[in-house]
Amino acid sequence: MATLRLTFSYEGDKVTLVSQQRVEMMLPLSHPLDVAEGQTGFWYTVEDAQKRPIYRRVMQNPIRHDMEVFSEDPATSVSRLAESQPRGTFVILAPEVEGPQSVTFFSHPLQPRAAHLSAAPVLRFEIRKEDLR
């Protein structure tokens, strides 16, 4: 099973799949597919042609509506700051499966100070195999 390297860009809440590469590499292990109701955090799932989730990875929300700020003061060496103009690029890795497949991102509402809100599907992308490099 090949690994797909999927590159996304975002500006505000608009997220675009900008490139798809087929790569020979070892995919990180999937996290458990079962998700308890009301769970918070950020993760993505990969679905097969039957829309069944086959892979899930929990990660830090890469769509940055706030940023981590570092200080040399040991009392507050890390803190967070709302991002005024969310914009950036990120990559996820996904297994390639036979036939159509999709990727779904689960997150709290894409806004700062929302880590306590339940994650729900916020974005879904069909992987177009003909666009694979």
Add this chain to the structure above:
Amino acid sequence: MSAADGSVLGTTPIVFNGPASQKWNLVIVAEGYRDVEISNFHNDAQSFVQTLFQTPPFDGLSSAINIYRIDVTSTDSGANDPVACGGTGATPRTYFDASFCNNGLRRLLVCNDATVHQVVNAQMPQAHMILVMVNSTVYGGSGGGIAVFSLASGANEIALHEMGHTAFGFADEYEYYAGCGIDVGHDHYSGGEPAQPNVTRDSNRATNKWRDLVQAATPMPTTSNADCTKCDPQPNPFPAATVGTYEGAFYYHCGAYRPQFNCRMRALGNPYCAVCQRVIRQALAPYLSPWIYNLRVLRTHAKHGSQMAWAILDGTPWLSVRPVAADGVTNVFAILCDALAKGRNVDILLDHGQISEATLR
């Protein structure tokens, strides 16, 4: 200031434990190094490698990891350092447009992550984690899809903290958002169970997700915050290594718990807590095998009058045969040469980056 202000020279493995297809690949990208300074980047990257492999649990996982250096030169040195944030006003022309003073904070050092991903996707698409090392001694960095950090003393910690987020999915364990005494609305965590492995709202000994690491004598919750309107000021009442549930985590003063009093995901300069270390070990376990399978031998080389012999295999740099004993070098080298002559593949065992065993397939 853009990718026109420099060039990508190429990619070099600086820690090689097997083909990129079989290992966990960390990529370190140069930013703000002029052509004549690129050897400084080689040294700076090597210095980070030493730090990483002295950091538990990576110190015991080195055979799972390849580290690649992408040499990128810039027209000028350093990063933008605006006067508005107390900086020097420097505006060097650099490949990834690194700049301090984002959102008005001098320490917030970011670069053009789209360009970084373009370069890495082209140079090393097997990357699992990307670090951008900025040639500046001003303290700063940032996280997200990539980790950016400067050469300032202690800035390596930024890279290690951000690796925790990006590569291993850790949550922040600090109990505030903007800072203790600053936040409003961060008194009590009211959400569901976090998906991240290192924070929880569950302090029940029977159901907590890291309960197997909690000793029977450790109270649960291990600490409680007596005043949820502020960060808990109490010092750690237990030995530092005690795993339990310490109240105050995930940006909230109360209602969310962290596994140890301190962790690199709570404050820089601390070790990863036991829960984070275990997650890293579990994540890298599939990449640990020292045996590399089914490689084609491309070239061999031996030096007259010594025990030294080398080979290049598919996807590897020059690898030396481990010179433990003369007959061992001879036997392993003979297998490699035989494979090359017959066009057959080999399995090899790598020990400290050297071929110590080989099997003809």
